[in-house]
Amino acid sequence: MGLLDANISKHNVLVTSVDNVMNWARLSSLWPMGFGLACCAIEMMATNASNYDLERFGIFPRSSPRQSDLMIVAGTVTMKMAERVIRLYEQMPEPRYVLSMGSCSNCGGPYWKHGYHVLKGVDRIIPVDVYVPGCPPRPEALIGGLMKVQELIRMEQIGISRAEALKKLEEKSVDPSQLIQQARKGAMAS
Amino acid sequence: MEDTQENKPQSAEVIAAKAAWQIIREKFGDAVSELDENAFMPFFEVLKTERWREIALFMRDDARLRFNYMACLSGVDYPEEEKLGIVCNLESLGEHGHKIAVKVKCCRDKGIIPSVMKVWKTADWHEREAFDMYGMRFGGHDDLRRILCPEDWEGYPLRKDYQVQETYHGIKVPD
Numbered sequence: 001m002g003l004l005d006a007n008i009s010k011h012n013v014l015v016t017s018v019d020n021v022m023n024w025a026r027l028s029s030l031w032p033m034g035f036g037l038a039c040c041a042i043e044m045m046a047t048n049a050s051n052y053d054l055e056r057f058g059i060f061p062r063s064s065p066r067q068s069d070l071m072i073v074a075g076t077v078t079m080k081m082a083e084r085v086i087r088l089y090e091q092m093p094e095p096r097y098v099l100s101m102g103s104c105s106n107c108g109g110p111y112w113k114h115g116y117h118v119l120k121g122v123d124r125i126i127p128v129d130v131y132v133p134g135c136p137p138r139p140e141a142l143i144g145g146l147m148k149v150q151e152l153i154r155m156e157q158i159g160i161s162r163a164e165a166l167k168k169l170e171e172k173s174v175d176p177s178q179l180i181q182q183a184r185k186g187a188m189a190s
Numbered sequence: 191m192e193d194t195q196e197n198k199p200q201s202a203e204v205i206a207a208k209a210a211w212q213i214i215r216e217k218f219g220d221a222v223s224e225l226d227e228n229a230f231m232p233f234f235e236v237l238k239t240e241r242w243r244e245i246a247l248f249m250r251d252d253a254r255l256r257f258n259y260m261a262c263l264s265g266v267d268y269p270e271e272e273k274l275g276i277v278c279n280l281e282s283l284g285e286h287g288h289k290i291a292v293k294v295k296c297c298r299d300k301g302i303i304p305s306v307m308k309v310w311k312t313a314d315w316h317e318r319e320a321f322d323m324y325g326m327r328f329g330g331h332d333d334l335r336r337i338l339c340p341e342d343w344e345g346y347p348l349r350k351d352y353q354v355q356e357t358y359h360g361i362k363v364p365d
Contacts, residue, residue, distance in 0.1 A: 080339070116347050117339065120365050124361060124362060125361060
């Protein structure tokens with residue numbers, strides 16, 4: 001963010017907007033709810049554990065929906081679980097964010113056609129802010145998704161709605177294919 | 191392919207299964223079918239469905255059989271025969287070591303198969319699963335509720351002609 005790198009040495013006074021401070025505080029301690037539904041949860045747990053160490057971003061799973069800001073829907077949402085997911089979401093205090101992790105919770109994944117018991121996408125029951133593709137996504141992908149949530153929080157201002165913040169985020173988006181091509185060129189050259 | 195299989199001498203497992211089946215055949219006669227002597231899963235069918243629990247009890251308790259372990263109980267749908275069935279994989283674990291499979295069938299519409307949950311405790315939840323997925327009743331089961339699907343789910347998902355319901359509690363189910 002740069003706030004800590006700003007070399008404030010003389011007067012310990014910093015001038016910024018309330019939005020910035022609030023957003024910085026919120027995105028630096030994003031607490032997801034500690035629940036997993038299938039194999040994606042294993043990757044999520046690996047991301048929380050020491051190798052990928054989510055705590056360096058201030059992300060630490062909480063055991064109660066009432067203390068969490070973020071719901072990571074990690075895995076297959078069955079019809080039986082769908083109602084529980086709605087209830088958990090409703091128990092979370094606002095502002096709350098939802099990250100849909102993996103193909104199953106994005107759209108039903110391999111159960112799209114014949115999985116009679118699977119909800120075909122968790123966005124049928126709760127609003128989703130960030131989708132992470134993959135089956136299951138690697139920890140790097142999940143971290144990417146979490147940083148997208150952080151970016152979304154950074155876009156927020158007092159008085160603008162979530163939809164507007166998402167729109168602002170969309171305007172800022174970069175085409176990943178160019179980045180990938182650049183990285184490939186770099187790799188070829190070296 | 192089939193010729194070579196028929197020419198092959200029968201494996202010890204099939205021979206043991208045949209010996210066990212003969213004991214059951216002696217006792218129950220027409221109630222059980224011939225043994226299907228395939229190498230993978232030798233099985234016989236219980237032709238008189240209502241005698242299934244009696245046969246099961248005999249298979250468990252007879253000193254020469256001692257099928258003390260139920261490895262699996264699966265459901266099957268036979269739409270062309272208008273029947274539902276179960277396949278039980280039984281084994282005499284730590285005693286005789288022989289294995290056999292038993293098939294029991296019932297009518298597809300409100301058919302009843304005698305429950306063997308009191309014979310092998312494993313059968314309790316397996317029968318509930320077969321009921322959940324295929325909808326056959328198990329006569330004498332103490333707790334025949336759905337085990338995987340929600341209790342108010344419509345239809346039996348593993349039947350060949352199953353059509354998924356449109357909504358569940360207001361949530362759209364199909365793609």
